[in-house]
Amino acid sequence: MSILASRNYDRNMLGVVLGQVVAVVNNGSIGGPTGVTGPAGPTGSSTGATGNTGPAGLTGPAGPLAGVTGPLGPQGPAGAAGATGATGATGQGATGPAGPVGATGATPGATGITGPTGTGVVGPTGAAGATGATGPTGPTGTVLTSFIPPTADPHVLHAVWNNSGVLTVSAG
Numbered sequence: 001m002s003i004l005a006s007r008n009y010d011r012n013m014l015g016v017v018l019g020q021v022v023a024v025v026n027n028g029s030i031g032g033p034t035g036v037t038g039p040a041g042p043t044g045s046s047t048g049a050t051g052n053t054g055p056a057g058l059t060g061p062a063g064p065l066a067g068v069t070g071p072l073g074p075q076g077p078a079g080a081a082g083a084t085g086a087t088g089a090t091g092q093g094a095t096g097p098a099g100p101v102g103a104t105g106a107t108p109g110a111t112g113i114t115g116p117t118g119t120g121v122v123g124p125t126g127a128a129g130a131t132g133a134t135g136p137t138g139p140t141g142t143v144l145t146s147f148i149p150p151t152a153d154p155h156v157l158h159a160v161w162n163n164s165g166v167l168t169v170s171a172g
Contacts, residue, residue, distance in 0.1 A: 003017060003020045004017055015158040015160060018167070018169075019169035026166060149167060150162065153170050158170065
């Protein structure tokens with residue numbers, strides 16, 4: 001199959017060309033011949049691995065205590081609570097008297113007089129100036145685009161999509 005090669009693909013042909021590239025890649029026709037099959041590996045053992053050891057059993061009851069003359073007696077009563085200590089002396093220093101309250105001003109306050117409004121004359125508007133010449137157009141840059149295929153089938157005929165790492169052409 002011959003795949004169209006161009007530096008400037010028509011947008012309507014881009015999907016078709018990418019579909020052809022995907023078909024060639026998925027067909028496995030890129031690269032050299034398949035190599036010789038290697039020797040088979042060794043056969044595993046016929047018995048499986050030994051299972052885990054089961055849990056340990058319970059510990060039996062303890063025997064009589066050697067060298068102890070008898071069982072322990074009951075716990076004695078709690079002791080009495082101690083007396084609360086004396087409160088310390090209060091420090092010296094008196095608070096001074098409050099100062100006098102100031103006089104209140106008149107309610108409501110007086111409003112000042114508003115000055116007269118001026119009546120100025122507006123002069124005429126001047127004539128508009130001439131429009132200047134248009135400057136030269138700058139150089140046109142190169143537009144670079146990159147194609148990132150969607151990760152789900154878009155259901156559009158010949159649209160390319162990424163199917164788990166394999167470029168795939170949609171059947172529509």
